[in-house]
Amino acid sequence: MLQQTITAITPLDEKSMAAARARQAELTKPGGSLGRLETLSIQVAGITARLDPPLTERAIIVAAGDHGVTAEGVSAYPAAVTPQTGVEFSQ
Secondary structure: OHHHHHHHOOOOOHHHHHHHHHHHHHOOOOOOOOOHHHHHHHHHHHHHOOOOOOOOOOOOOOOOOOOOOHHHOOOOOOOOHHHHHHHHHOO
């Protein structure tokens, strides 16, 4: 499934991104005032090749790691707790 997903990834559609940028410029608001939301909307337009992509399917990805923190003795919990914490967050 992962390989199939990776294979399906295509370059961003520049025409759709340009249209999204133009649309942003037409809105009654200071340029860039929506911050990351503006750049995300342009990126989503490029990914979907649509100016008005339907965002009906959503997902949340939960990632966790100790990154050596527990080895330094500064974590409140031992490394063994991390996998269980990830499971609990995802439910």
